[in-house]
Amino acid sequence: MKKLQLLVSLMLFSLICWSQSRSPEDRPNIIVILTDDQGYADVGFNGSEDIPTPGIDRIASNGVVFSSGYVSFAVCGPSRAGLITGRYQDRFGFARNPLLAPKDSTMGLPLSEETMADLLKKAGYRTGAIGKWHLGAHPSLVPNKRGFDEFYGFLSGGHQYFPEKWVLNDLSEARDQWDGYKTKLLKNDERVNEQEYLTDALSREALNFVNNNSDQPFFLYLAYNAPHAPMQATEKYLSRFPEIKDEKRRTYAAMVSAVDDGVGALLDLLKTLNIEENTLVFFLSDNGGPTKDNGSNNKPLRGFKGDFFEGGIRVPFALQWKGQVPSGKRYDSPIISLDIFATAASLANVKPKNELDGVDLIPYLTGNKKGNPHEELYWRNYNANRFAIRSGDSKMIIQPNQNFLFDLSKDLSESKNQFSIQEALAKKLSEKLEAWKKQLMDPIFLGLLEDEEYSRLHPDRYTPNRKIEN
Numbered sequence: 001m002k003k004l005q006l007l008v009s010l011m012l013f014s015l016i017c018w019s020q021s022r023s024p025e026d027r028p029n030i031i032v033i034l035t036d037d038q039g040y041a042d043v044g045f046n047g048s049e050d051i052p053t054p055g056i057d058r059i060a061s062n063g064v065v066f067s068s069g070y071v072s073f074a075v076c077g078p079s080r081a082g083l084i085t086g087r088y089q090d091r092f093g094f095a096r097n098p099l100l101a102p103k104d105s106t107m108g109l110p111l112s113e114e115t116m117a118d119l120l121k122k123a124g125y126r127t128g129a130i131g132k133w134h135l136g137a138h139p140s141l142v143p144n145k146r147g148f149d150e151f152y153g154f155l156s157g158g159h160q161y162f163p164e165k166w167v168l169n170d171l172s173e174a175r176d177q178w179d180g181y182k183t184k185l186l187k188n189d190e191r192v193n194e195q196e197y198l199t200d201a202l203s204r205e206a207l208n209f210v211n212n213n214s215d216q217p218f219f220l221y222l223a224y225n226a227p228h229a230p231m232q233a234t235e236k237y238l239s240r241f242p243e244i245k246d247e248k249r250r251t252y253a254a255m256v257s258a259v260d261d262g263v264g265a266l267l268d269l270l271k272t273l274n275i276e277e278n279t280l281v282f283f284l285s286d287n288g289g290p291t292k293d294n295g296s297n298n299k300p301l302r303g304f305k306g307d308f309f310e311g312g313i314r315v316p317f318a319l320q321w322k323g324q325v326p327s328g329k330r331y332d333s334p335i336i337s338l339d340i341f342a343t344a345a346s347l348a349n350v351k352p353k354n355e356l357d358g359v360d361l362i363p364y365l366t367g368n369k370k371g372n373p374h375e376e377l378y379w380r381n382y383n384a385n386r387f388a389i390r391s392g393d394s395k396m397i398i399q400p401n402q403n404f405l406f407d408l409s410k411d412l413s414e415s416k417n418q419f420s421i422q423e424a425l426a427k428k429l430s431e432k433l434e435a436w437k438k439q440l441m442d443p444i445f446l447g448l449l450e451d452e453e454y455s456r457l458h459p460d461r462y463t464p465n466r467k468i469e470n
Contacts, residue, residue, distance in 0.1 A: 105138045396433070
């Protein structure tokens with residue numbers, strides 16, 4: 001009798017323990033879809049009229065649109081460093097766009113930082129990165145050394161889209177900054193002879209990754225190069241936009257449409273595999289559109305890529321988790337790309353190595369938490385000596401030639417500068433900004449704007465015998 005009671009007690013204890021813990025299989029899959037240089041207005045859920053995005057819009061209709069969704073910087077590299085770590089990148093010196101410097105172990109994301117892949121591997125996730133990396137080309141900094149089990153893509157800050165333009169076998173053949181655009185693609189540490197248009201190849205590999213890992217928790221970081229320059233599209237996508245007469249805008253539309261096809265196919269696959277309701281999907285751009293360079297549209301926002309006006313840092317941003325967060329919801333409180341890491345950490349029930357600046361968004365979306373996820377959001381451009389802060393509806397930009405203060409609830413286009421007439425508010429925001437600045441580091445590497453200087457200081461940047469002309 002006593003043995004039976006003991007057995008029953010042990011079974012009950014085991015049942016209680018099982019019910020209080022989540023097995024890896026119960027943790028949601030996490031997909032982050034990141035486009036490059038996409039304009040705020042260039043998705044249907046933000047009002048696009050000339051570029052249909054039915055695939056991307058499904059994320060919005062199935063979930064939540066963040067009308068005030070920000071990134072942590074206005075250009076590619078630092079923005080990605082913030083997203084992948086959940087921390088303001090200036091805390092660890094990633095203040096510039098990294099150069100192509102495959103021999104330099106300091107040119108990229110420092111090893112002190114934990115990536116989202118590092119974090120989720122601790123929770124038993126299978127991790128994959130597809131597309132653009134731009135966080136370091138040194139062998140110690142590549143995706144497979146930063147927590148990713150699988151990688152398919154390229155290491156540089158951009159890439160040619162047509163396979164016939166991939167004329168370099170690897171980075172050992174690079175002789176200047178832009179040669180990274182011409183390399184063959186990488187599958188883990190091996191170069192491959194890819195034959196498809198770049199965007200289509202990345203979409204295909206995303207589908208393969210999900211297909212191959214659908215029986216376990218997975219994290220997919222799908223970082224499209226499109227619609228970043230060079231402006232290149234196949235006739236398949238160009239033919240969809242005969243009514244767009246501006247060639248740059250037409251090519252841009254075609255590039256976005258190629259991404260949209262891939263996103264739609266990925267969502268279809270989640271449904272087919274019956275994992276749609278156990279998969280959290282984020283969609284966002286890495287920064288605002290560079291309207292003159294690629295024909296993007298940031299309206300009604302002021303500014304563009306590189307700015308701390310809204311057009312540089314407020315991006316198309318949506319999330320879906322069917323059955324867990326409301327569908328068709330528009331969430332207006334400011335959030336930031338740093339929140340993706342914190343949300344993933346919470347859902348995977350794993351403790352991050354470093355202190356995060358992001359927050360778990362899910363309780364705010366379900367209504368379990370009230371108020372704003374952030375009291376303030378901050379930005380720094382070290383080279384330009386430019387800073388910005390958003391607190392509530394107030395947004396202030398401090399820079400050498402002119403300061404700005406806007407009420408975004410009344411002036412989304414930032415047309416009415418109130419800096420000189422709101423002195424008390426400007427002083428309060430300045431104090432908050434000064435306190436934040438004390439937590440930051442100077443840049444740990446020279447960036448894209450210092451390309452020539454870096455090459456002079458590192459004459460063996462590409463090959464030992466490379467000569468630098470003065």
